[in-house]
Amino acid sequence: MAKKPNKLKARLPRGFVDRSADDIRATDEMIGKIRAVYEQYGFDPVETPAFEYTDCLGKFLPDTDRPNAGVFSVQDDDEQWMSLRYDLTAPLARHVSENINEIQLPYRTYRAGWVFRNEKPGPGRFRQFMQFDADTVGAPGVQADAEMCMMMADTMEALGIPRGQYVIRVNNRKVLDGVLESIGLGGEENDERRLTVLRAIDKLDKFGIEGVRLLLGEGRKDDSGDFTKGAGLEASAIDTIADFVAGTGSLENEGIAELNTMAGMFKACGYGDDRIKIDPSVVRGLEYYTGPVYEAELLFDVTNEKGDVVQFGSVGGGGRYDGLVKRFTGRDVPATGFSIGVSRLMTALKNLGKLGSSDVVAPVLVTVMDGDVDALGRYQKMVQDLRSAGIRAEMYQGNWKKFGNQLKYADRRNCPVAIIQGSDERETGELQVKDLIEGKRLSEEITDNITWRESRPAQITIREADLIETVRDILDGQADDRRRQSEG
RNA sequence: GCAGACGUAGCUCAGUUGGUUAGAGCGUCGGAUUGUGGCUCCGAAGGUCGGUGGUUCGAAUCCACUCGUCUGUACCA
Numbered sequence: 001m002a003k004k005p006n007k008l009k010a011r012l013p014r015g016f017v018d019r020s021a022d023d024i025r026a027t028d029e030m031i032g033k034i035r036a037v038y039e040q041y042g043f044d045p046v047e048t049p050a051f052e053y054t055d056c057l058g059k060f061l062p063d064t065d066r067p068n069a070g071v072f073s074v075q076d077d078d079e080q081w082m083s084l085r086y087d088l089t090a091p092l093a094r095h096v097s098e099n100i101n102e103i104q105l106p107y108r109t110y111r112a113g114w115v116f117r118n119e120k121p122g123p124g125r126f127r128q129f130m131q132f133d134a135d136t137v138g139a140p141g142v143q144a145d146a147e148m149c150m151m152m153a154d155t156m157e158a159l160g161i162p163r164g165q166y167v168i169r170v171n172n173r174k175v176l177d178g179v180l181e182s183i184g185l186g187g188e189e190n191d192e193r194r195l196t197v198l199r200a201i202d203k204l205d206k207f208g209i210e211g212v213r214l215l216l217g218e219g220r221k222d223d224s225g226d227f228t229k230g231a232g233l234e235a236s237a238i239d240t241i242a243d244f245v246a247g248t249g250s251l252e253n254e255g256i257a258e259l260n261t262m263a264g265m266f267k268a269c270g271y272g273d274d275r276i277k278i279d280p281s282v283v284r285g286l287e288y289y290t291g292p293v294y295e296a297e298l299l300f301d302v303t304n305e306k307g308d309v310v311q312f313g314s315v316g317g318g319g320r321y322d323g324l325v326k327r328f329t330g331r332d333v334p335a336t337g338f339s340i341g342v343s344r345l346m347t348a349l350k351n352l353g354k355l356g357s358s359d360v361v362a363p364v365l366v367t368v369m370d371g372d373v374d375a376l377g378r379y380q381k382m383v384q385d386l387r388s389a390g391i392r393a394e395m396y397q398g399n400w401k402k403f404g405n406q407l408k409y410a411d412r413r414n415c416p417v418a419i420i421q422g423s424d425e426r427e428t429g430e431l432q433v434k435d436l437i438e439g440k441r442l443s444e445e446i447t448d449n450i451t452w453r454e455s456r457p458a459q460i461t462i463r464e465a466d467l468i469e470t471v472r473d474i475l476d477g478q479a480d481d482r483r484r485q486s487e488g
Numbered sequence: 489g490c491a492g493a494c495g496u497a498g499c500u501c502a503g504u505u506g507g508u509u510a511g512a513g514c515g516u517c518g519g520a521u522u523g524u525g526g527c528u529c530c531g532a533a534g535g536u537c538g539g540u541g542g543u544u545c546g547a548a549u550c551c552a553c554u555c556g557u558c559u560g561u562a563c564c565a
Binding site: 014057058070071086087089090117119120122123199220221222223224225226227228287288367369401402403404405406407408409410411412418420422423424432434436439440442443444446447448449450452453454456457459 | 489490491492493520521522523524525526527528556557558559560561562563564565
């Protein structure tokens with residue numbers, strides 16, 4: 001027997017997903033709400049491309065063992081390396097620097113876009129995802145940072161997350177730096193250990209204070225038995241840090257002063273601890289942040305597809321990055337901004353029931369009984385009339401000779417209404433209008449096929465001229481039912 | 489990256505100490521029904537048993553390597 005030719009296997013690269021109609025509509029809705037807040041605050045949109053020259057994206061990674069790890073890079077035909085952007089901040093710094101003479105500072109801008117990371121994907125973690133950023137470039141004062149925090153809080157609420165179910169946590173890198181200096185970890189020679197300590201503090205949510213202490217000391221064994229090496233600090237140094245993240249340490253420095261200024265602004269604007277909170281354990285973006293850092297955290301439980309409760313953690317964050325533009329221009333251009341993880345946040349909002357199944361109704365289906373040119377023209381005209389009346393509609397485009405398949409198609413697409421006109425109806429100037437939703441309900445009471453077919457459930461005969469009015473009545477009735485159900 | 493678990497049809501899974509042509513349910517497609525969705529009945533398609541190599545008379549089953557998935561951890565600019 002001849003060997004079958006090998007079929008090409010259709011497969012998606014790992015860590016990437018195809019997006020469904022529901023997902024796309026929900027994302028559009030979210031982005032619309034976020035944009036409205038940013039616009040209200042006086043921010044303008046700008047868009048940069050997905051690719052940048054690799055050197056413009058910058059390298060903030062300390063480990064040079066894997067210089068290209070994390071990004072997708074390709075070599076252009078002039079042999080220059082380009083990379084897909086891994087966030088929206090570095091490209092903005094490039095854009096501002098390149099147009100620094102035309103851009104009026106302070107520059108208040110927002111943008112949504114796909115970013116790409118070449119790393120291990122996991123559930124809810126992809127190699128392409130959407131971020132929605134807002135930044136103020138050319139603003140040296142912490143009032144700009146405070147505004148960012150308040151805008152994040154407003155955005156959470158605009159998305160329907162109730163007060164108390166989210167919190168914006170704020171810290172300042174200068175505070176952390178001060179603490180580290182006080183335990184003798186100042187100076188360049190301790191860069192590596194400082195990083196390890198910061199990463200350990202960042203794990204507070206995950207492992208609790210005891211886990212963090214292990215990571216600051218000898219190290220910690222994970223659930224699979226693998227061992228993570230710690231920072232190897234002295235017991236007294238660990239105590240100092242533990243006191244600090246618990247908020248019981250005492251310290252005076254520039255970072256604390258900045259946090260106090262910001263706290264004062266939050267209070268003056270009526271943003272209490274239930275919305276924005278100073279939290280000494282916030283670390284974030286370990287390399288390029290230079291001042292205030294902040295992140296948005298969800299406080300409600302999220303259950304995944306398997307029904308497990310998962311820790312959702314941060315859905316966005318940001319901070320002050322005073323050095324990024326200077327890399328290009330040599331000029332001090334202080335900036336602050338934050339990023340919302342759109343895809344992640346959407347998962348959470350679905351859980352909260354804030355993004356229900358979309359309210360987009362499938363089209364009305366005009367079925368095809370006769371395939372001659374005259375008949376097809378009549379069917380298409382009905383479709384156009386429905387569309388002109390603002391009703392989503394389509395003519396069946398499959399094999400019209402199998403009429404049963406047309407209704408099956410309508411059923412599977414959740415079409416609300418089907419229009420039927422064969423030669424019998426045509427002769428009398430009539431139409432059959434079938435309410436498919438009501439028909440589905442009635443089908444539960446009918447068990448034998450003959451009755452089902454002959455009773456033609458939820459189907460009425462009308463004059464051709466009454467098409468629009470009848471369809472509209474049925475659609476309105478269905479919309480009322482949906483409303484009652486979602487309320488009850 | 490490190491550690492562990494797991495890979496059989498589109499999906500969920502059976503498959504005996506290594507033994508003939510690898511099965512079921514659901515789903516898909518066709519028919520019963522040339523002009524009516526659901527139900528029911530009948531039929532069909534769909535598998536390199538993740539891949540490669542090895543042990544063996546014989547491998548879905550045992551071994552090695554590899555790829556992939558999942559869990560934890562690391563990294564996350």
